Amino acid sequence: MQTVRLEISPTPAHVRTARLVAVAVARQCGVDEGLLDEIRLAVGEACSRAVGLHRLHSRAELVLIEFFDGPRFGVAVRDAAPSESTTTTTAPDPLALLTATNGDDLGRAHNRLDEPTEAFSEEALAAGVGLALLAGLVDDIEVAAMDDGTGSVVRMSWPVG
Amino acid sequence: MELSLSTRAQQDHMVLSVGGEIDVYTAPQLRQRLIELVEAGSKHIIVDMEQVEFLDSTGLGVLVGGLKRVRALDGSLRLVCSQERILKIFRITGLEKVFGIYRTVDDAIAAGD
Numbered sequence: 001m002q003t004v005r006l007e008i009s010p011t012p013a014h015v016r017t018a019r020l021v022a023v024a025v026a027r028q029c030g031v032d033e034g035l036l037d038e039i040r041l042a043v044g045e046a047c048s049r050a051v052g053l054h055r056l057h058s059r060a061e062l063v064l065i066e067f068f069d070g071p072r073f074g075v076a077v078r079d080a081a082p083s084e085s086t087t088t089t090t091a092p093d094p095l096a097l098l099t100a101t102n103g104d105d106l107g108r109a110h111n112r113l114d115e116p117t118e119a120f121s122e123e124a125l126a127a128g129v130g131l132a133l134l135a136g137l138v139d140d141i142e143v144a145a146m147d148d149g150t151g152s153v154v155r156m157s158w159p160v161g
Numbered sequence: 162m163e164l165s166l167s168t169r170a171q172q173d174h175m176v177l178s179v180g181g182e183i184d185v186y187t188a189p190q191l192r193q194r195l196i197e198l199v200e201a202g203s204k205h206i207i208v209d210m211e212q213v214e215f216l217d218s219t220g221l222g223v224l225v226g227g228l229k230r231v232r233a234l235d236g237s238l239r240l241v242c243s244q245e246r247i248l249k250i251f252r253i254t255g256l257e258k259v260f261g262i263y264r265t266v267d268d269a270i271a272a273g274d
Contacts, residue, residue, distance in 0.1 A: 012186040037246055044217050048185040122192065122222035126185075129254050130218035136253035 002069040007062040008047070010054035015047045018065050022075065025067040030160045039075070039158060042138050045130045046077035046154040052127055053081035053152075072140070072157040080151040163187065165212070166194050174270055175203035180212030183220030191220065195227040204236025207269045216247050221256060228260065237261075239269040 004025050008014035022043035023036050031039065043065070050063040061080040068074035134141055134154070142155045164187035165180035175198055183191055198206055208224065210216070228238040239261040242248060251257040263269040 012184075015185050016182070040215070041217065041250070044184060044215075048217060048219060051185065122226040123219075124222075125225055126218040126222035129221050129256070133218055133250065133254055 004067040006065045010051045010063055018047045019044045026073050029069045029073045031073045031158055035158050038137055045134050049130050050077055050079035053079050057081045073160050074157040076153055076155045078153040164190050172270055174205045174207050176207045176209055176266055178209040182215035184217045185219040188219040188223045192223045199230050204231050204234045206238045208240050210242040216250055241266050241269050
């Protein structure tokens, strides 16, 4: 099994880099072309989630992305944010999104976020929708807290060939 | 690909044409443009997404934020999109129930008549 490892600082610009690398590695591993869009979106969502969590908790550590070549093409995205708020995959209620007026409301609907600014509300919304999107997109996905409490990891895989 | 944004008035609607990638990096530009349109008095906005090549949850959040802003003014925000890969994202997240999504700008305008 071959592995490609990529570490990015938690900034939005590098999420795009991760998406590009994901598609390149998946293609090299022999993943069907028809799955590449899904992989691009899923890796982007997982990395956006990790970057968002690092920014939320003011963590400067690098986000680690690993790609595994094997019977299936695997991707693991690991963050270093406190794990208590990172593993929910509950889908948001779309109508609640429109009635929520601040970060607290959205936080109750989706995730634990508590800065009631307008832009932040959208970030809160994106966090909840992002996980729902991942769960809906990827058949084989797991979001798990690290045993030592230092973050969480999103693991996903797709068939090869 | 970077984000491209252009606006034009059509009947009593403001059409915001978006191209490129709407993601965690570019979504703030889209948010800012929507805020500018609302502050300039536009309350019936159509976001034409036919040239969008990538959309993630951050972009969805910005669109919902825009919808909330115009609804607070008794306005509307409708989407134009016929690309299956983009429509799939709205279906998975349940946001197809929140937005009016049309295949053409003319269809979106007609929906408000």
